[in-house]
Amino acid sequence: MWYYAARRILMSIPIALGVTVVCYALVLLAPGDPIQSLLPPDASPEDAAYLRKVYGFDKPIPIQYLLWLQRALSGDLGISLQTNRPVMLEVLNALSNTFVISVGAVLLAFSLAFILGTIAAYHIGKPADRIATGVAVVGVSVPNYWLGIVLVIVFAVKLGVLPATGMGTSGSASFSIFDWNQAKYAVLPILTMSLVPLGIIMRTTRSAVAEVLNNDFVQMLRAKGLGPLAVLRHAIWNALPQVLTVMGLQLGYLVGGSILVETIFTWPGTGFLMSKAILTRDVPVLQGAILVLSLTFVTINLMVDLLQTAVDPRIKRA
Template sequence: MVKMILKRLAQSIPMIITISIVSFLLIRVAPGDPVRALVTPESSFEDIERIREAMGLNDNYLVQYARWAKAVLQGDFGYSFSNHRPVLEQIVERLPQTLGLMVSALIISLVIGTIIGIISAMNNGGIFDKIFTFLSYVGISIPSFWFAMILIHILSLKLGWLPSIGMRTLGVETTADLIKHSIMPVLTLSISDTATISRYVRARVVSELKEDYVMTEKAQGFSKTDLFFKSILKNSLLPIITILGMGLPRLISGAFITESIFGWPGLGQLGMNAIFKYDYPLIMATTMFASLLLIFGNLLSDILYMIVDPRIKEAQ
């Protein structure tokens, strides 16, 4: 397993370099000028050029990238153009909020999706199966931003059950208040993965129920509980890990949209605000950290693969 982890880490280095180069170039060629946010109508051309020179924007792209990459390798992500605070400090402040949102959504998706998939498979062709199948198609197809707006309109504006924005109520530091604020963002972030997992679990369980070993174990007197949990469910776990690995990019990109809509103070909101302010150092930092989260998630998915299926471990 250690050999596999080291191999995956080595393979991720060219990927990280490529992501950094592409992101750097896209940011630089995009319309907009960060200097304009720092000048006043009274600023002269000389003043603007001095600011541009101080920000290092007069050098060619190769020099700018080399300077940025050298600083990052030393652990220095620079200072924000918009608020002049260390970029790494802001990332560290916001990262736990994003991770908490993503992990909560992932757990909700896994638990609810698996339960729905199992119930649907055990009632194959029945009324529950048809209802859950319809709902899963809706969950897969519905745009997350539209679903977020619907939740805010119904649960917050109409019914007044949940707060519509932020992570905490001002002056309130209770766990209950945090949970109330997180319900709608977590639901928005988890709906697509919940629907996808439920479909895959249903298909896998239905397929496993038709296997010969199920009939053999039934004939040997295995109880339904032992048969299901020790054999069928275990053999159905591998596709779930596949879906979780495939869903990580959607989860990370969805966090950016969800955090912006609900005012959740995480990495996604920080990155979106940086984009609107042309804050190059902050945009690069959030992009790289999001990429690292994705790479780490895929590595974790590979490790889980080997735990569930020892044959993969032997093939490494």
């Protein structure tokens, strides 16, 4: 177990370095000049050259990358071009807000998907299976941004029972998930983000559990007199590693792919932060947000791999 964990951690290091190269290069290849967004229309070329020197954009790109990587390894992602605040502080504050709705979507989608997928697998071809399959198809077919707009129209505009945008009357500074006056602002974003993973994980759970239920050892368990619940428990345990893989990927997608949902609901998370950075060409913020989200995704995958090993010891031999 410890040898496998150490090997997986060492394998994550070159992946993380590759992530830094990609996120730095992609941002620099985007059109537009970040310095021009800071200058007034009547600024002289000397002013532009001075700002480029101040922010380090006058150096060759490989040197810029190495200096940025050196600072990033020490926890310094630079200063925002628009707010003059440390990028790390802005990204971590936004990431904590993203985790609020991501964790809520995870708890809702994963629990419902696992329960409905298991029920569908145990009743293949029956009405319960058809209903669960229909829900899964809707989940993987409906775009989350479209669903978010529909939920705003229904629950905020027509019914007026939930707020449409924002993160509470006082913003993220006083947000508490245990206070309904604040938590109600997270309901629509959570519902919107949970639909896609609900459909994907439900289909995966149904397929994995149904495959295990058709194995010979399950027939042997039934022949020995085990009840339906005991047989189903064995099937779920054997299908769990495959389901955990998909759950880990979906958790990473929820954390890193929330830009459209957060923009629709004006939720001050990493997605909303990146959308503002793209519009204003705030390169340090954009690079820092992409780096932190990418490393978060790598970390989640590593944790899922280690959890799979704990659930299924056979993985350690791979």
